[in-house]
Amino acid sequence: MRRLFLILLVALLATTSFSVTSVPVQAQDDEAPLFVVVAHGGDKNPFWKVAVRGFMDGCEQLQVRCEWLSDPLDNIADMASYWETALEMNPAGIATTVPDPELIRDVVTKASELKIPVISINTPDPNRKTDKALPMIDFYIGTDDYLAGVNNAKRVLAQSKADGVTIKNAVCPLQEQGHAGLMARCQGVKDVFEPEKIPVETIDISYDVSASAEAIVTYLDEKPETNAIFLLGPSVISSFSLVIEEKGLKPGEMYAVGHDTSTEAYQLIQEGFLLQTVDQQPYLQGYMAIIWLYQISQYGMLPGQDVLTGPSPIDLNNVETVIELTAEGIR
CATH class of the missing domain: 3.40.50.2300 (Response regulator)
Incomplete structure (x- = not known):
């Protein structure tokens, strides 16, 4: 013992x-x-x-x-x-x-x-x-879901300012209504963006990847000024892959960040569509x-x-290492 x-x-x-x-x-x-x-x-x-x-x-x-x-x-x-x-x-x-x-x-x-x-x-x-x-x-x-949202929001602001781009509108699609952790992630974003006078809107989606992609596309069509999106989990990241195809987005055109890990998240990071995903x-x-x-x-x-x-942020600096650990079932 x-x-x-x-x-x-x-x-x-x-x-x-x-x-x-x-x-x-x-x-x-x-x-x-x-x-x-x-x-x-x-x-x-x-x-x-x-x-x-x-x-x-x-x-x-x-x-x-x-x-x-x-x-x-x-x-x-x-x-x-x-x-x-x-x-x-x-x-x-x-x-x-x-x-x-x-x-x-x-x-x-x-x-x-x-x-x-x-x-x-x-x-x-x-x-x-x-x-x-x-x-x-x-x-x-x-x-800490709130800090995760803060981390992602700060990353978007830092990158957009480095690029000389102003974030005009941000969206936070919520795949599970009433989930305290997901709402805390969005709140972290709002608290960082509010002093910058950047509006952040929340839209209701679901775990249905295709239906959620359609909802996001509809929102972007209605709010074409939107150039930042916060993806609250792997299913929403999968939906964003479909949005990229539907809208014909180019790398860096939309400032996107995610939460949690998935093969698609890693691929989007490598291809330049996702600045980072925040792993827990x-x-x-x-x-x-x-x-x-x-x-x-x-x-x-x-x-x-x-x-x-x-x-724990995952971006181009460490994504290859995380991919190896994912194959072992640890990340």
Whole structure:
């Protein structure tokens, strides 16, 4: 046990500087503690597949029993039912995403009453540190979506000023309405652009790549002065690829930045259509979830602050390295 604790301590020090899917990890010891992640995305989603990989790797390292409960792709509405399943397992700890706190308030309250440690990953409780906060440990593992939006907005401003171009209008297509993290990304953009008197508009789209591309094209036709676009995730980046074809855009004509990773994002960066995409390193979110749940449940230890896994910009300077890590399932 001492050797295992030392291995974990090294891992922690190295990382803190910076239908339903059920993915089980079975320990050699059937009496090993059980830990559960309840999320709004699963291993059929390219983004969440990497987070699940990190979670499983951490579980195997610790030799504990683990379950990842979620929709195979993306689903916020059914999270309460996944939570009910988690509670029936009587786990030693639960990590959860919180895209909509009211949907899971009752079940998180029940976990608190049962003395089950609960932490947030990927998407924090937007009401944390207020009287509306969920009754869970005030500890979050993931990116800071607001800072990610700020980072992208500053990159667009810096590049446009270097090019001698004025940003006249910006658009922030929102693929999942009511998602606190996505709205925080847009808010970061707005707070950077407002002092520059640059309007930023939000339009509702969806995860349907083709339909979303059509909606963006329609918006650009109606607002031809728009020369900056903020793509809030891989599906929107895919939609933007179709927009490029439909509108006949040339590299650098539209100041575009993205969030998260995908093959298309890397290609658009290499081709000059995307200035950068801001990664939140989902592998670390899954991995650190089990590492810290184990520490909390077994030793009562918590870090002194949140563990931020992003924002981590990917651009022409490092995209080749990230492509290699993506092939290994780590980025």
